[in-house]
Amino acid sequence: MIATKSKSFEDITGFIEKYHNIFITGCGDCAVVCKTGGEPEVAAMKVALEKLGKKVTGTAVIDPSCHLVEVKKTYQQHKEEVLNSDAILVMGCGDGVRSILEGMKKPVYPALDTIFLGETVRGGYFKETCSLCGDCVLDRTGGICPFTCCAKALLNGPCGGQSKGKCEVDKEKDCGWIMIYNRLKEINELDKMTQIRQAKDCSILIKPRELVVEGATVRVGAR
Amino acid sequence: MSLLEERVKSGKFIVTSEVGPPKGTDVHELLEDADLLRGRVDAINVTDLQSSVMRVGSFIVCHLLKERGHEVVFQVACRDRNRLALQSDLLSAAVVGIENVLAITGDHPVLGDHPQARAVFDLDSMQLLLAIKGLQEGHDMVGKPLKGIPKFYPGAVVNPGAEPLEPEIIKMEKKIKAGAQFFQTQAVYDVKAFENFINSVKHLKTTILVGIVLLKSAGMARFMNKNVAGVFVPDNLIEEIDKAPDKAKKSIEIAARLIKELKGLCQGVHIMPIGWDKKVPDVLDAAGL
Numbered sequence: 001m002i003a004t005k006s007k008s009f010e011d012i013t014g015f016i017e018k019y020h021n022i023f024i025t026g027c028g029d030c031a032v033v034c035k036t037g038g039e040p041e042v043a044a045m046k047v048a049l050e051k052l053g054k055k056v057t058g059t060a061v062i063d064p065s066c067h068l069v070e071v072k073k074t075y076q077q078h079k080e081e082v083l084n085s086d087a088i089l090v091m092g093c094g095d096g097v098r099s100i101l102e103g104m105k106k107p108v109y110p111a112l113d114t115i116f117l118g119e120t121v122r123g124g125y126f127k128e129t130c131s132l133c134g135d136c137v138l139d140r141t142g143g144i145c146p147f148t149c150c151a152k153a154l155l156n157g158p159c160g161g162q163s164k165g166k167c168e169v170d171k172e173k174d175c176g177w178i179m180i181y182n183r184l185k186e187i188n189e190l191d192k193m194t195q196i197r198q199a200k201d202c203s204i205l206i207k208p209r210e211l212v213v214e215g216a217t218v219r220v221g222a223r
Numbered sequence: 224m225s226l227l228e229e230r231v232k233s234g235k236f237i238v239t240s241e242v243g244p245p246k247g248t249d250v251h252e253l254l255e256d257a258d259l260l261r262g263r264v265d266a267i268n269v270t271d272l273q274s275s276v277m278r279v280g281s282f283i284v285c286h287l288l289k290e291r292g293h294e295v296v297f298q299v300a301c302r303d304r305n306r307l308a309l310q311s312d313l314l315s316a317a318v319v320g321i322e323n324v325l326a327i328t329g330d331h332p333v334l335g336d337h338p339q340a341r342a343v344f345d346l347d348s349m350q351l352l353l354a355i356k357g358l359q360e361g362h363d364m365v366g367k368p369l370k371g372i373p374k375f376y377p378g379a380v381v382n383p384g385a386e387p388l389e390p391e392i393i394k395m396e397k398k399i400k401a402g403a404q405f406f407q408t409q410a411v412y413d414v415k416a417f418e419n420f421i422n423s424v425k426h427l428k429t430t431i432l433v434g435i436v437l438l439k440s441a442g443m444a445r446f447m448n449k450n451v452a453g454v455f456v457p458d459n460l461i462e463e464i465d466k467a468p469d470k471a472k473k474s475i476e477i478a479a480r481l482i483k484e485l486k487g488l489c490q491g492v493h494i495m496p497i498g499w500d501k502k503v504p505d506v507l508d509a510a511g512l
Binding site: 151152153154155156157158159160161162163164165168169177178181190193194195196197198199202 | 302306327328330331333334342344345346347348349350353364380381382385386387389390391393394396397400401409452453
């Protein structure tokens, strides 16, 4: 799940200040779960912009807005409304903004801040669990990512700042490495913690990355 | 072999202390404070942007102290530099004859005075130790040969009061495998707890210099108990410093007593004066060192 939060309404109206005709898109996937870009939020945005005197030419909740094919389909269904707009306000993640730019070619503006990839613990509570590092180490860490759950992304155990299982950066937060230690102990794999882990190869993180799947061939790399 | 390494190998009880570079270019007082330790300590650590506060760097202060005839321990934190810069600074240090290196992870920048800074941690302390080992073997982290091979005496840190302790000991074992030849510890006030720690790491047969931080007041003790990971000042010590009319005198007395009690348990002591640098010689006198 891509966690998002709404930007302030002042920020949003600032972005689109010079435009009168606005098309609004939401996202039928993650932004629904985060309550930042589903049907109710898009409808409320429409009302709020109209109150300011803007004309909302149309709205669409794309499922999902990170899928270029879906975006193009929506464009065909709402062609008139999109073409009549000066700009599109995107209530989806950062990728939604980019996909809508590519699929609709209008000026696009973000209504949300995209925060992390994580777990929906329950409605309204999400936590970051994966950093998309491209070289998964979860086999050695009991399924808990040190790259994400340790504030320093350490690979060889807790730093000297951990205190009774809490992180030096935030005493309310669990130390990722103590979580890993406890888990490895539980599953009798503590020996994995005794092995020295080499520094990460950051060359695989050069952005922007792309993934190409052609039959059995999978290619990942910088574009 | 560095002077510190020679002294450790001779079996002498080791005494190290430390200085913290200033924020700003005036290093006058720091050099004076270091001179007070001349002939009294085996080496002086120079901290590396301690507490994530921007200051003069460890390397240049090590160089200045070295020129004045002091044996130094170059503290290198992983917080601010990537592997290129870390290896480069190690080579630079070796060029001017700095051999003792203390590899540390470093506090997170958010705890310091530039909380907006990007935290680097490209390497962790373990991987830094491996890099040091590689340089000493004549190659960099990617195996490229060096023109001129540095000689280091690498050390690391350990927190004897860590809770839970087991992961800390696992990491200590790994640090030894990665090349650490000596350890300086977080501040210790609880002799019994330190003894337990020593008993659980006896099999590692390494050199441990126990950390002593001068206790300045009851407020400082309570602050450390609440905020400094793995540091526990027992109630009786808090009461002792609280009731003392002359805090400085009592602080020196407590530090000296702790050193005497801890002396038999490890190979040396590392005194962190935290601003009370001028009192270190008095502590050493009182401890009979």
